[in-house]
Amino acid sequence: MIMEEFILIFRRDFNTKEEQPSPEQLQASVKLWQDWLGGIGAQNKLAKPLQRWDTAGKIVKSNKSVTDGPYAEIKESIGGLIFVKVDNYDEAVSIAKDCPILQLGGNVEIRKATHAED
């Protein structure tokens, strides 16, 4: 079985005030994330160790100006990303469908890793 590597990028609106989850919702989502990630781990489909990312960050614009934080003019920003090893896009999609970011109004972008010979 040939496993392919995919990146799953989670985005949601961290900007609009009314879109933010309550502290209770956030608390509950911690368990959902752990269960979801543990489930992917249990299927041996995590391709790389998990990495936490800073929530602030910087943005460089075309005029080379630099601003703090990803919350500039774009609504959605990256909440996190993981690498999985699965057979195909269908399988990657079915994993993404259980991603807790969806319950917080976010979305998941999926990309397959390509190689020179592809």
Place this chain on the structure above:
Amino acid sequence: MEERELIPHLFRTEYRKMVSVLCYLFGIKHIEIAEDIVSETFLAATEIWGMNGNPENPAAWLYAVAKNKTRNYLKHNSIFEVKISEEIKRSTNITEELSIDFSSKNITDSQLAMIFAVCHSAISVDAQIALALNLLCGFGIQEIADAFLSNKEVIYKRINRAKEKLRDANIRIEQPSLTEISGRLDTVLTTLYLLFSEGYYSSSQQTTLRKEFCAEAMRLNYLLIENKTTNLPEVNALFALMCFHASRFEARKNGSGESILYDDQDETLWNRELIEKGIYYLGRASTGTVVSRYHLEASIAYWHTQKVDSTEKWKNILQLYNQLLIFEYSPIAALNRTYTLSKTNGKQAAIDEAEKLKLNDNALYYALLGNLYTDVDDEIALKHYQTAIELTKSAEQVTTIKRNIAKLHIK
């Protein structure tokens, strides 16, 4: 102590110390000479004590004789002297009168140095375990063969090949430096963990021997705790894990050697003292920022010492298994996580997750599916149990599964 028990007892406690001290002195090239000298010392003890009675201080007697034998060996064996003189000159200040130091400090130092020499990635993990049992713990080839359900020749070859490889790689027997510890501690801990597991999970019927393996793994682990440079959080975590597991040693098997499942174990047989010890070392492991797999496994084992079936317990165990699997995949952790999920999220949720695991050649996988389907759909449960029986190689597992099948309600 009875006279006929004294020598085997000393052999168990002193052989490994003397071998370590001499190996530390001679270097990796001359392990066999160190072993020969110590064996001859014990032979002399058997003969002389048999005639003259036991000496006042038997250990001191052994050390003194081993010292003499070593000096004589060096004096009379010119080839050997040429070979090792450089190394010995380097490691001792005395060239005329060789210092052979059996002080307790040097014994501890030598044993630590030997742990790092033997648990070396230059040789396979199986070979590390066999060599550790032989050199660091003083088990005979026959005993090791019994534990591995193998024969003497295989183990003998494995040990000799391992020694050759260590010699070829020119591994030094020395105190590990701080940088070496960070690079090599992982290998050492893995070997100690597997040595413990060999005793704990082995299907060998020799209970006493299996217990001794566990005790030896704990002793070597404790040596690392006693040494300041190796007394690191993950070392304490592994020790805590071993304490928690060992606390259930007596409760895991019944009189006829059959396994007793966790749910059916007699709690009063759990060793409270070891549980307390485990809690203490888990606390000591929780300093600093390192979370190793041993921290996670020790925490899981801690929760298993709490027999009460609370939601809090299972929720904690589930999160620990999640973290363990995110950290490093293993089929057994995947199966245990899914079982735990049935306790926190119900059987249907666990079945959904279990069916994604697809461990189709794993008997335990089907045993788990059988367990999860019990009371949900007993017909399907039966099918899974039957597949598990077809796949397993363990007679013990068959007995357990048949017991579970008997509980099903089949029309």
